[in-house]
Amino acid sequence: MIRELSAERGVRPWAWLLAIVVHLAFVAVLVFGVAWRHKVTAPMQAELWDNLPAPATVTRPVPPTPAPPPPPAPVKAPEPPPVPKAQVPEPVKTPPAADIGLKKKALEREKEAQARQQALKKHERELAEEIRQQRAAALKEEEQDEARREATEERRREAAEVAKKAQKAKAALIDRYKLAIINKIKLNTDVPLGVPDGLTLEVDLTVLPTGEILMPVKIVKPSGNAAYDQAVLRGIMRSQPLPLPPEPELRRDFRTTHLQLKHEK
Amino acid sequence: MNVTTDVSLVSLVTNASVLVQIVMGLLLVVSLMSWSYIFMKMLTLRRARSQTTLFEESFWGGSDLNTLYQRTASNSADTGSLERIFEAGFREFQRHRTGGMMDATATTSGVQRAMKATYQREMDALESHLSFLATVGSVSPYVGLFGTVWGIMNAFRGLANVGQATLAHVAPGIAEALVATAMGLFAAIPAVVAYNRYAHEIDRLAIRFESFMEEFSNILQRQIKPHNGR
Numbered sequence: 001m002i003r004e005l006s007a008e009r010g011v012r013p014w015a016w017l018l019a020i021v022v023h024l025a026f027v028a029v030l031v032f033g034v035a036w037r038h039k040v041t042a043p044m045q046a047e048l049w050d051n052l053p054a055p056a057t058v059t060r061p062v063p064p065t066p067a068p069p070p071p072p073a074p075v076k077a078p079e080p081p082p083v084p085k086a087q088v089p090e091p092v093k094t095p096p097a098a099d100i101g102l103k104k105k106a107l108e109r110e111k112e113a114q115a116r117q118q119a120l121k122k123h124e125r126e127l128a129e130e131i132r133q134q135r136a137a138a139l140k141e142e143e144q145d146e147a148r149r150e151a152t153e154e155r156r157r158e159a160a161e162v163a164k165k166a167q168k169a170k171a172a173l174i175d176r177y178k179l180a181i182i183n184k185i186k187l188n189t190d191v192p193l194g195v196p197d198g199l200t201l202e203v204d205l206t207v208l209p210t211g212e213i214l215m216p217v218k219i220v221k222p223s224g225n226a227a228y229d230q231a232v233l234r235g236i237m238r239s240q241p242l243p244l245p246p247e248p249e250l251r252r253d254f255r256t257t258h259l260q261l262k263h264e265k
Numbered sequence: 266m267n268v269t270t271d272v273s274l275v276s277l278v279t280n281a282s283v284l285v286q287i288v289m290g291l292l293l294v295v296s297l298m299s300w301s302y303i304f305m306k307m308l309t310l311r312r313a314r315s316q317t318t319l320f321e322e323s324f325w326g327g328s329d330l331n332t333l334y335q336r337t338a339s340n341s342a343d344t345g346s347l348e349r350i351f352e353a354g355f356r357e358f359q360r361h362r363t364g365g366m367m368d369a370t371a372t373t374s375g376v377q378r379a380m381k382a383t384y385q386r387e388m389d390a391l392e393s394h395l396s397f398l399a400t401v402g403s404v405s406p407y408v409g410l411f412g413t414v415w416g417i418m419n420a421f422r423g424l425a426n427v428g429q430a431t432l433a434h435v436a437p438g439i440a441e442a443l444v445a446t447a448m449g450l451f452a453a454i455p456a457v458v459a460y461n462r463y464a465h466e467i468d469r470l471a472i473r474f475e476s477f478m479e480e481f482s483n484i485l486q487r488q489i490k491p492h493n494g495r
Contacts, residue, residue: 008393011308012301019300023293026451031275 045243047180173245174253180243182259189235191263192227199223199263201232209251211241220258232261277441282419288412288445292405296452299401302394303459310466313391316345317473324477330355330484346387346470347477353383354478358485369489376485380478387474391467395460402457409449416442 202221206214217236222229244251278289324333334355337348344352357379361372420438 008305008309008390011305011312015301015303015305015308016297018304019297022300023297 045184047176047243049176170250170253173250177243177245177250177254178257178259181239181257182261184239184243185232185235185259185261188238189232192231195225195228195231195263197264199225199228201229201261201263203232203236203259203261205236205242205257205259207242207244207254207257209244209248211244213237213240213242223263228263277437277444280437281416281441281444285412285416285419285442285445288408288415289448292409292412292445292448292452295401295405295408296448299398299452299456299459302397303455306394306398306459306463310391310463310470313346313470314466317347317470320345320347320351321473321477324351334359346391347474349387350380350383350474350478351481354380354481354485358488369486372489373482373486377478377482380482384474384478388467388471391470395463395467398456398460398463402453402460405449405452405456406446407449409446409452412445412449413442416445 200221201219201223204218204220208214213236217233219229219233223232242254244254278286281289334352337344337352354376357376358372361375417439420435420442423438424434
């Protein structure tokens with residue numbers, strides 16, 4: 001049986017109080033002083049590009065312009081109607097010697113003939129005029145046609161050019177993102193010591209639109225150094241999610257990505 | 266996406282498994298008790314030291330043994346260990362004297378036995394709870410370690426169900442398990458320090474008591490002789 005000092009009994013409440021104070025102080029220091037709060041911010045990533053391709057031409061590949069309607073068959077200029085041969089009636093030869101009556105008659109006839117001739121001539125002129133007008137109209141139409149055809153041709157050429165340019169910009173963009181992916185992988189790869197310079201590893205990745213990599217990663221062409229290959233594969237796994245373009249159309253192109261990773265110091 | 270891992274101490278304790286929480290509660294109680302004993306011993310030992318010094322001063326200050334005895338017997342509530350030893354020895358001596366059997370060896374040995382008994386009782390009282398501190402100092406790290414091992418076992422068992430294991434899956438479990446070890450160490454370190462220190466202080470007090478007992482019995486023996494020769 002433990003016998004206590006009488007003095008100990010008087011001290012006991014104080015001891016307990018002090019013990020509780022010590023614990024409260026310690027807990028307070030731990031809780032309020034040492035807040036074990038880790039705020040891990042996702043690493044920020046910036047891509048520096050010296051020039052940006054116009055996103056509009058890239059994001060919306062120019063839809064193939066519908067083939068211009070076949071140019072209307074050139075309207076055949078209507079065959080000028082056969083010029084009616086002006087049948088110039090032979091001037092009635094009047095006998096030089098004729099009596100007045102005859103002469104009068106002859107004069108009258110001559111006059112008549114002249115009038116007829118004039119009418120004929122007028123008719124002829126009118127016809128010619130008409131033909132000329134028709135011809136001019138046809139020519140004009142043909143010209144317009146030609147212009148229209150040329151315009152559509154031009155448009156088609158332009159569209160093709162724009163499409164080609166868009167394709168080119170898209171390819172450039174894809175290349176840039178590929179470069180970004182490779183850079184990220186390189187950042188995440190711990191190349192083991194003793195790996196010679198200039199090793200090249202080619203892999204095929206299956207990339208989900210979220211930037212995650214579907215296993216397994218296919219090694220198309222090993223570098224010849226197994227340690228390096230393994231390190232790169234680990235680096236690839238560590239690089240998830242891969243930096244993908246924000247446009248879903250472009251992301252689709254990364255579904256299967258072929259990468260060439262070259263080791264250089 | 267910001268990954269915010271809020272690992273506050275409170276959440277670590279509240280999220281721990283039941284057994285770990287029991288261990289932590291046990292350690293908290295043990296720590297409270299050991300700290301209360303630490304303070305208790307601190308205060309009583311300081312008092313015992315000062316009382317011993319005070320009594321030694323008054324004893325060797327040349328005051329009469331009888332008046333000293335009267336004084337200590339009258340206010341027994343406020344006496345120290347050394348006073349009680351003196352009181353026991355002197356009471357035995359007086360009993361021998363009033364009984365008229367002043368055989369030197371018998372009186373001396375009787376006085377010594379009486380003082381020895383009181384001394385042992387006082388030492389036992391002084392050393393009370395020290396064994397508790399020793400036990401806390403040696404066992405509570407193991408108790409905390411047990412809680413930690415259990416918590417880590419649970420953390421890894423939970424890990425088995427996760428397909429892709431990352432550090433983030435295990436880390437909270439291990440952290441909350443390690444809190445148990447931290448608490449065990451928190452209870453153990455002061456207990457060990459206090460135990461060593463108080464054991465040393467009690468040893469010094471015991472040496473003072475023993476030397477006083479020897480000297481006091483010598484003084485009493487000297488008092489017997491002239492009495493005998495009279």
